[in-house]
Amino acid sequence: QSVLTQPPSASGTPGQRVTISCSGSSSNIGSNTVSWYQQLPGTAPKLLIYGNNQRPSGVPDRFSGSKSGTSASLAISGLQSQDEADYYCSAWDDGLNGWVFGGGTKLTVL
Amino acid sequence: QLQLQESGPGLVKPSETLSLTCTVSSGSISSSSSYWGWIRQPPGKGLEWIGSIYYSGSTYYNPSLKSRVTISVDTSKSLFSLKMSSVTAADTAVYYCARASSGWYEFDYWGQGTLVTVSS
Numbered sequence: 001q002s003v004l005t006q007p008p009s010a011s012g013t014p015g016q017r018v019t020i021s022c023s024g025s026s027s028n029i030g031s032n033t034v035s036w037y038q039q040l041p042g043t044a045p046k047l048l049i050y051g052n053n054q055r056p057s058g059v060p061d062r063f064s065g066s067k068s069g070t071s072a073s074l075a076i077s078g079l080q081s082q083d084e085a086d087y088y089c090s091a092w093d094d095g096l097n098g099w100v101f102g103g104g105t106k107l108t109v110l
Numbered sequence: 111q112l113q114l115q116e117s118g119p120g121l122v123k124p125s126e127t128l129s130l131t132c133t134v135s136s137g138s139i140s141s142s143s144s145y146w147g148w149i150r151q152p153p154g155k156g157l158e159w160i161g162s163i164y165y166s167g168s169t170y171y172n173p174s175l176k177s178r179v180t181i182s183v184d185t186s187k188s189l190f191s192l193k194m195s196s197v198t199a200a201d202t203a204v205y206y207c208a209r210a211s212s213g214w215y216e217f218d219y220w221g222q223g224t225l226v227t228v229s230s
Contacts, residue, residue: 002156035216037157044206044223045157050216088157092215098170099147099159099215 003028004089004102011108017077020105022089024070028100032092034072036065039086039104048087049074076107084109112137114207114221121227122201128194128226132207139188140165145210146183146190149217150203158203162210163190197228 005023012018022034033052037045047056049065052072064075072091076083089102118130132146139146147162161171163181171179175194183190194201205226209219 033214033216035214037217044220045217046220047216047218050211050218051214054214056218090157090159090217096173098162098172099210099217101149101157101159104156 002103003093003096003100004091006087006089006102006105008103009106009108011110012076012079013110014079014081016079017075018079018107019076020074020087020089020107022072022074022102024072024091024100026070027095028070028091028093029067029072030070031094034065034067034089034091036063036072036074037088037090039088041085045088079109081109083107112209112219114209114219116205116207116221116224118224118226120225121229122197123230124198124228125196128192128197128201128228130192130205130207130224130226131189132191132221133187133189134209135188139183139190140185142166143212145170145212145215146181147208147210147217148181148192149206149208150201151206151223152200152203155203160192160194160205164212199228202226202228 036049039045052067053065145162148160180193204223206223207221208217
């Protein structure tokens with residue numbers, strides 16, 4: 001059971017916009033920033049979003065993040081086949097004094 | 111571009127100690143802006159943070175693993191290590207080392223990962 005809650009799956013067709021939610025609590029998302037990771041099959045996770053809505057250099061602006069209260073969302077616009085991957089949210093947790101992850105969302109491009 | 115590389119045995123017997131090393135290159139392991147950590151992923155499952163060490167030596171562990179885990183850093187060799195005792199089959203996973211920024215607490219650099227199987 002992950003501390004952060006994500007839907008196990010999401011899907012969309014090419015060109016569509018999809019969102020993935022991440023729900024937490026006051027000790028993690030509610031008081032700290034959220035980061036998002038993309039994991040392609042057989043590879044290490046890659047940082048996609050940090051500081052709730054900041055994109056590292058090289059990440060397309062099709063990817064965007066937002067946070068409200070104890071929840072966060074990752075939006076992917078102009079969906080492409082290469083976006084098919086697992087997506088994870090993460091945040092520092094003040095109560096656990098460490099990082100927590102969501103259970104991951106498997107995105108399928110139909 | 112900072113690079114991290116895990117190394118260690120791919121097979122560990124039940125009840126023994128798992129030991130992994132992460133070598134950091136193209137950057138300073140002594141940077142005050144870095145937490146160095148371990149994250150694992152059991153086959154077909156999600157990511158689990160194991161623990162991290164700050165450049166000063168302060169350690170942070172997942173409470174569910176704290177009693178079995180030790181993370182240390184060797185700045186002279188630019189590496190940090192993970193030791194996990196009394197392993198069971200449930201500890202079989204891909205183990206990643208990663209750097210977290212002390213600014214936004216994101217894991218911005220990752221190793222490629224190493225599969226550790228616990229089996230007799």
